[in-house]
Amino acid sequence: MSAPLLSLDGVEAVYQHSIRALHGVSLTVRPGQVHALLGANGAGKSTTLKAVSNLLPAERGQVTAGRIVFDGIDVGRTSPADLVRLGLVQVLEGRHCFPSLSIEENLVTGGLGRDASRAELKADLQRVYEVFPRLKDKRHLRAGLTSGGEQQMTAIGRALMSRPRLLVLDEPSMGLAPLVVQEIFRTLKRLSQHEGLSILVAEQNSAVALQYADYATLLDTGASVLEGPAEQLRRRSDIQESYFGEGLSKKTAHAA
Numbered sequence: 001m002s003a004p005l006l007s008l009d010g011v012e013a014v015y016q017h018s019i020r021a022l023h024g025v026s027l028t029v030r031p032g033q034v035h036a037l038l039g040a041n042g043a044g045k046s047t048t049l050k051a052v053s054n055l056l057p058a059e060r061g062q063v064t065a066g067r068i069v070f071d072g073i074d075v076g077r078t079s080p081a082d083l084v085r086l087g088l089v090q091v092l093e094g095r096h097c098f099p100s101l102s103i104e105e106n107l108v109t110g111g112l113g114r115d116a117s118r119a120e121l122k123a124d125l126q127r128v129y130e131v132f133p134r135l136k137d138k139r140h141l142r143a144g145l146t147s148g149g150e151q152q153m154t155a156i157g158r159a160l161m162s163r164p165r166l167l168v169l170d171e172p173s174m175g176l177a178p179l180v181v182q183e184i185f186r187t188l189k190r191l192s193q194h195e196g197l198s199i200l201v202a203e204q205n206s207a208v209a210l211q212y213a214d215y216a217t218l219l220d221t222g223a224s225v226l227e228g229p230a231e232q233l234r235r236r237s238d239i240q241e242s243y244f245g246e247g248l249s250k251k252t253a254h255a256a
């Protein structure tokens with residue numbers, strides 16, 4: 001089996017020195033894998049992703065125990081900007097775009113941190129437009145005027161402009177219509193299968209996440225409680241009922 005690209009071992013985290021959000025999260029993302037991080041509201045998915053990208057200090061939070069290793073390097077003290085340079089790029093929850101900039105200007109901001117030449121930026125833009133053709137049609141439109149799905153694609157496209165090896169996404173499905181969610185997950189899956197991009201995606205929508213993921217880790221009240229191939233977890237109705245409510249089995253049956 002290939003060496004892990006990202007591994008978390010017993011990660012614990014607090015906010016404001018006292019609010020315990022994580023108390024034992026372990027997971028392993030392998031190269032080229034789509035790894036879903038599942039759990040109910042408040043289970044600790046966003047906190048885990050922020051720990052990975054070293055974004056907790058910005059919210060008065062910190063990792064208090066455990067290890068986070070990316071590509072063989074302990075990245076516990078690596079700044080978010082350096083993580084991007086190493087190839088670990090996060091798309092935050094809520095499809096952050098600059099609303100007054102055009103889609104293309106938003107995308108270009110993603111390539112600025114890595115000293116790219118104009119020719120490289122142009123080639124990378126073309127690549128993002130191949131990945132998300134509808135962004136090309138709307139490239140001169142202000143991002144704030146586009147649909148929620150297009151804004152999410154812009155946020156993902158901007159991350160792709162940094163040439164990630166691991167793309168970390170927080171709830172990409174949030175607030176989007178089911179067909180758009182399918183389109184986005186299909187694209188992510190294609191990027192992992194055809195370009196070897198590794199993806200760690202936190203989702204409350206476990207039906208769609210398990211449909212496209214290769215592997216999944218389940219969080220419950222701040223700890224990882226279960227992991228396995230997505231296909232196996234999809235079939236475990238006991239898990240679905242305990243952690244997600246009965247809805248998942250119906251939704252998954254429908255999606256399959």
Ligand code: ATP
Nearest residue numbers: 015019021039040041042043044045046047048059
């Ligand atoms: P959701 O899907 O609702 O975002 P989640 O699984 O991503 O849920 P987190 O947002 O990581 O969960 O929250 C985990 C715990 O940490 C919750 O108890 C939450 O209230 C707490 N928490 C999250 N952010 C902060 C913060 N900035 N300050 C204090 N507590 C926080």
